[in-house]
Every structure is written in structure tokens, then in C-alpha cells.
Amino acid sequence: MNNEYKSDGRLERVLRSGRFAVTAELNPPDSADPEEVYQAALVxxxxxxxxxxxxxSxxxxxxxxxxxxxxLTRAGYAPIFQVSCRDRNRIAIQGDVLGAAAMGVSNVLCLTGDDVTAGDQPQAKRVFDFDSIQLLRTIKIMRDQGMFLSGRKLTTPPRLFLGxxxxxxxxPYDWRPYRLAKKIEAGADFIQSQYCFDVPRFRQFMQKVRDLGLHEQAFFLVGVGPLRSEKAAEFMRTKVPGVHIPDAIIERLRKTPKEKKVEEGKRICVEIIQQVRxxxxxxxxxVMAYRQEELVAEIISxxxxxxxxRIGGLPAQDSKVRPRRGNRVNGV
Amino acid sequence: MKFGQWLQNHPHFLEQTYWLTHRVFTWLDPLIARLGYERMDRWLRGPEEWTKRIVFDCRMCGQCILHSTGMTCSMSCPKNLRNGPCGGVRANGHCEVFPDKPCVWVQAYNRSLEMPRYGDEILLIEPPVNRQLEGSSAWINMLTGQDKVVPKAWDQIEVIPIAEK
Incomplete structure (x- = not known):
């Protein structure tokens, strides 16, 4: 990895300084009120x-x-802009990436996206014009070569840390490390994983990742989250695409008395963090916790x-480190 | 569909067939060129779709990469993924969208392991699909080179990132 920063954000700086990074998912409101975003972000x-x-999602x-x-950027926070290929074609996505960068976004996470049938509007048209690897590569081209996929030049390329x-x-378990290798080859700087509840399987995966030397080419952030009860766990593993929860964890929650289930779910999450660390x-x-932001804070603590x-300002704040290019040119 | 599936479970035979078809078409190229690519495209579309649909459940994307994806059509994945499986594959190896169907990419990966000739190509990064070629004959597009045309800024990675598999 070269030492020149690719973005102006703090996540890249925290990771490159060798510190153990923490990111968290904000549950987007079903509302037109910005206050709901700010309330969630505050925690x-x-x-x-x-x-x-x-x-x-x-x-x-x-x-x-x-x-x-x-x-979030308006309030000085550091967001990771998640882009899924499900709803937008290449024209819309490239425009959104430019727009996001213009608003001060420094990190983009490129996803394939859950299928429309996972949601409450399964009648919708699937787009999937790109897959996640083509999306990664396209944004990398915009950033490094300063042009759209068509070759048309950008006057100012976006500075982004790609996820x-x-x-x-x-x-297919054996293929997963190679899929990761493809993503890194396509341009990924950091990786965020799906929920990890099966540490032995994850250890096996990371062994292969290290054998391929991938851990030196990108930063790996492990997805974790609390389970509220065995019922919530059962729902997640059957209804949420791609979530694997071993029986042992569900059994452990089942044996816990009702009033202590939330506490136990939190403890499991903390234990997993300590093990993967x-x-x-x-x-x-x-850290991902659906509609339980206060739990996220407790878990991390x-x-x-x-x-x-505190690199360049308060935690999760970006505004202090972002150079205002326009102003600097004018000497302001 | 059963005959197709039986055939697909013999990926080495299919990759040899692909290799042979490729040779035959390259050999016939001068003749096809004289007859006109456009005319031949109109003639071949039907037969190509018919045969490929029986065997591969082909979607006529017009830029066939079957040999790079374990002789399994990646366009039959509901998300049209050309670079590998999504994160929604079920624990039993079935599709996120169609719980009764096996994941296209789980099959593709397993089959690629039995393909000494083209198996490693599954590690290549495939460029975005050219939607303008949808419905046209991939055989003709292969001869004209249309299927290799990538967006202007796309930098094709020719080297397979990991040789060892």
C-alpha cells in the first residue's frame, strides 16, 4: 500500500495509522425529518x-x-456512502458518486445489494446493471484516472476510500477468499464483512486470506451485532439474506431467562469482537444493530x-481534515 | 432442462466442445465475412438461442463468457452477476431469490474445478455487460470482436490475479 492518502476522510487515517477501527451502521429513518438522522448519528x-x-438494505x-x-457531512460527521447495484444503472451511480464526493463524502461501500424479493415491494424491477466488482472498478477509474467509464474527463476527480x-x-466457502481477491484487485481499500457469529469459520477464512497475502492489501473490518433474543436470531437467519448463525448461539440465548436476553445478546457480541480482534x-x-443505536455504544464501550x-477533530468527524480546494486556490 | 443439466455436469466435455466450436467458427470466419456478419447474425440467432437455452438456460446477452464461468451461464443468476456469487447464498448452496434452485455461482465454481483448459479464467475480472448486444449472436460477436469491446476508460486486467488455485 502506498503512503499517499486516497481520501480526505478520517477512516483511512485511522486504519493506516494501525489503530483498530470501529464503524457503525445508521438505521435510515422512514421519514422526511432530518432530525431523526441527527438523533441516530449523535449516539x-x-x-x-x-x-x-x-x-x-x-x-x-x-x-x-x-x-x-x-x-451527515453537513453536521461534520464521517459517513460511508453505501451504493447497491440493485436500484440504479451505471449513469445514475456515477452521478451519485460525484455528488456524494462533492458533499464531502470520503468513503464509499460498493455492494451488489439484496434482491428485490427480500423487501416489501417485490414487484419492483431489478436493475443490476453492474455487479459490485464492476462498480468498484468504475469508481476507482473515476478516482485514479479522473474520467467517467465512457472516457469523458472529470474536471475534479472524487477523492474516495473504496470499500x-x-x-x-x-x-461456496472455498471460493470466498478468491472473490475477496477479485474485489481487492478491482480496487477495494477496505472490506466490511457480513455479521460474524461463527468465529471458527471466520478464522479458517482469514487463514486463507493471509495465505493469499490479501490482509496486506486491504483493511478488513468484521461485521458484528447484538441479537435481542433467540426469536430475533431465528428471524435473521431465515429472513435476512446471507446471515449465518450457529445453533450454539441460538441455544445459548434460549437458555437465558427472558429479562436477561438482551444483556446476553450484547455479551455474545462483545465476546466475538474480542475474539476476532x-x-x-x-x-x-x-457494528450493525437494527434500531438499537444505544446498544451499539454500550457494545463498543x-x-x-x-x-x-481523535484524528483531525472529534470522533466520526471529517470536516476539519477536508481541504477546501476552491478556497485554497484563491488564497482564502 | 434435465438433459441440459446432465450435460452441464460434464464440464470438461463442454469446455472441449466450446474450444472446438471456437476453432470451427474461426476457420469459417472468411466465409461468414463474405456472407456478411449482419446477415449471418440474423440466421444464427435462432439456432444459437435454441441450443444454448436447452443446455445452459442462455439469456442471449450476446457476449458469451461460458468458458470463464465454469460452463454455467452467469446471466441466469437473477442478479446477472458476472464476477462471482453474491453474499446471499443460502447455507445449502441455493439461490437467495429462488430457494428451490441451486446458486448459479456455486455450480460454476464447482464445475470450474473440473475444467483443466479454462477453469482458471473464473478468476478474471469481467467488464460491465454491453446491453446493446442483448439478443444478438454471441458467435458472430466473437468473430467481429464486438464482445471484447469494453467502455473506453475500462482498464482490462489481463493477468489472473492469483495463479494458484
Whole structure:
């Protein structure tokens, strides 16, 4: 990895300085009120280095990720702009990436996206003009070569830290490290994984990742999250695409008395964070908790990941490190 | 569909057939050129679609990469993924969208392991699909080179990133 920064954001700086990074997912509101975004971000900003703005996750419609990013950067927070290939074609996506970068977004996470049938509007048309690897490569071309895919020049290319997703917990297991290799080859700088509940399987995966030398080419953030009860766990593993939860964890929650289930779910999550932290090649964690932002803060605190490093401003804030190019040229 | 599936489970035979078809078409190229690519495209579309649909459940994308994807049509993946499986594959190896069907990419990967000639090509990064070629004959597009045309700024990675598999 060369030492020149690719973005102006703090996530890249935290990771490159060798610190253990923490990112968290913001649950997008079903609302036109920006206050709901700010309320959620307020809880997360103190405990993480960047906030993921999801793009219609689970194929459910919410406030758009680009709009959430706009609100977050306006308030000085550091968002990760999630882009899924499900809803937009290449023309729309390239435009959105430019727009997001113009609003101060420094991180983009490129996803294939859950299928429309996973959501509440399965009648919708699937787009999937790109797949996630072609999307990664396209944004890399925009950033590094300063042009659209068509070859048309950009007057100012976006400065972005590129992310990709990885799911080591579903078949074909042997192929997953190679899929990751393809994503890194296509341009991924950091990786955020699907929920990890099966640490032994993850260890196996990381062994192969290290054998291929991939851990030295991109930063790997492990997805984690609390389970509220065995019922919630059962729902996630049957209804949410790509989530694998071993029976042992569901059994552990079932044996816990009702009033202590939330606490136990949180403890499982903290234990997983502590275990994956020890694995070579893991650079951070990505905490996802559907509509439980307050739990995220508790988990990160109990896992001993606080305080967050203050690189260029408050945790999860970007505005101080972002050079204002226009102003600098004019000498202001 | 059963005959097609039986045939697909013999990927080495299919890759040899692909190799042979490729040779035959390259050999016939001067003749096809004289007859006119456009005319031959109109003639071949039907037969190509018919045969490929029976065997591969072909979607006529017009830029066939079957040999690079384990002789399994990646366009029959509901998400049209050309570079590998999504993260939604079920624990039993079935598709996120159609729970009764096996994931196209799980099959593609397993079959690629039995393909000494083209198996490694599954590691290549495939460029975005040219939607303008949809419905046209991939055989003719192969001869004219249309299927290799990538967007102007796309930098094709020719070297397979990991040789060892």
C-alpha cells in the first residue's frame, strides 16, 4: 500500500495509522425529518470512526443513502456512502458518486445489494446493471484516472476510500477468499464483512486470506451485532439474506431467562469482537444493530474500544481534515 | 432442462466442445465475412438461442463468457452477476431469490474445478455487460470482436490475479 492518502476522510487515517477501527451502521429513518438522522448519528458519532449510510438494505425503502450522507457531512460527521447495484444503472451511480464526493463524502461501500424479493415491494424491477466488482472498478477509474467509464474527463476527480463487502459465512466457502481477491484487485481499500457469529469459520477464512497475502492489501473490518433474543436470531437467519448463525448461539440465548436476553445478546457480541480482534489481518469491526443505536455504544464501550482516536477533530468527524480546494486556490 | 443439466455436469466435455466450436467458427470466419456478419447474425440467432437455452438456460446477452464461468451461464443468476456469487447464498448452496434452485455461482465454481483448459479464467475480472448486444449472436460477436469491446476508460486486467488455485 502506498503512503499517499486516497481520501480526505478520517477512516483511512485511522486504519493506516494501525489503530483498530470501529464503524457503525445508521438505521435510515422512514421519514422526511432530518432530525431523526441527527438523533441516530449523535449516539454513534462518539463511539465510531465512520457511520455507514445504508442503501435500501433488505430491499426496503428508507431515506436514500446519498441524502443521509449529505445530512451527515453537513453536521461534520464521517459517513460511508453505501451504493447497491440493485436500484440504479451505471449513469445514475456515477452521478451519485460525484455528488456524494462533492458533499464531502470520503468513503464509499460498493455492494451488489439484496434482491428485490427480500423487501416489501417485490414487484419492483431489478436493475443490476453492474455487479459490485464492476462498480468498484468504475469508481476507482473515476478516482485514479479522473474520467467517467465512457472516457469523458472529470474536471475534479472524487477523492474516495473504496470499500467492498465480504461474506465468508455462506457457500461456496472455498471460493470466498478468491472473490475477496477479485474485489481487492478491482480496487477495494477496505472490506466490511457480513455479521460474524461463527468465529471458527471466520478464522479458517482469514487463514486463507493471509495465505493469499490479501490482509496486506486491504483493511478488513468484521461485521458484528447484538441479537435481542433467540426469536430475533431465528428471524435473521431465515429472513435476512446471507446471515449465518450457529445453533450454539441460538441455544445459548434460549437458555437465558427472558429479562436477561438482551444483556446476553450484547455479551455474545462483545465476546466475538474480542475474539476476532486477536486474529491477524483484522483491522477493525463494523457494528450493525437494527434500531438499537444505544446498544451499539454500550457494545463498543464494553469491548474496550473507547475512546476513539481523535484524528483531525472529534470522533466520526471529517470536516476539519477536508481541504477546501476552491478556497485554497484563491488564497482564502 | 434435465438433459441440459446432465450435460452441464460434464464440464470438461463442454469446455472441449466450446474450444472446438471456437476453432470451427474461426476457420469459417472468411466465409461468414463474405456472407456478411449482419446477415449471418440474423440466421444464427435462432439456432444459437435454441441450443444454448436447452443446455445452459442462455439469456442471449450476446457476449458469451461460458468458458470463464465454469460452463454455467452467469446471466441466469437473477442478479446477472458476472464476477462471482453474491453474499446471499443460502447455507445449502441455493439461490437467495429462488430457494428451490441451486446458486448459479456455486455450480460454476464447482464445475470450474473440473475444467483443466479454462477453469482458471473464473478468476478474471469481467467488464460491465454491453446491453446493446442483448439478443444478438454471441458467435458472430466473437468473430467481429464486438464482445471484447469494453467502455473506453475500462482498464482490462489481463493477468489472473492469483495463479494458484
Amino acid at each position: 454513534l458519532s462518539e463511539v465510531c470512526d465512520a457511520i455507514n449510510a445504508t442503501d435500501g 433488505g430491499a426496503h425503502c428508507h431515506m436514500s443513502s446519498v441524502a443521509i450522507c449529505a445530512l 467492498a463487502a465480504s461474506n465468508p459465512f455462506v457457500p 486477536e486474529i491477524e489481518g483484522v483491522s477493525g469491526v463494523h 464494553e469491548a474496550g474500544l473507547l475512546p476513539r482516536p
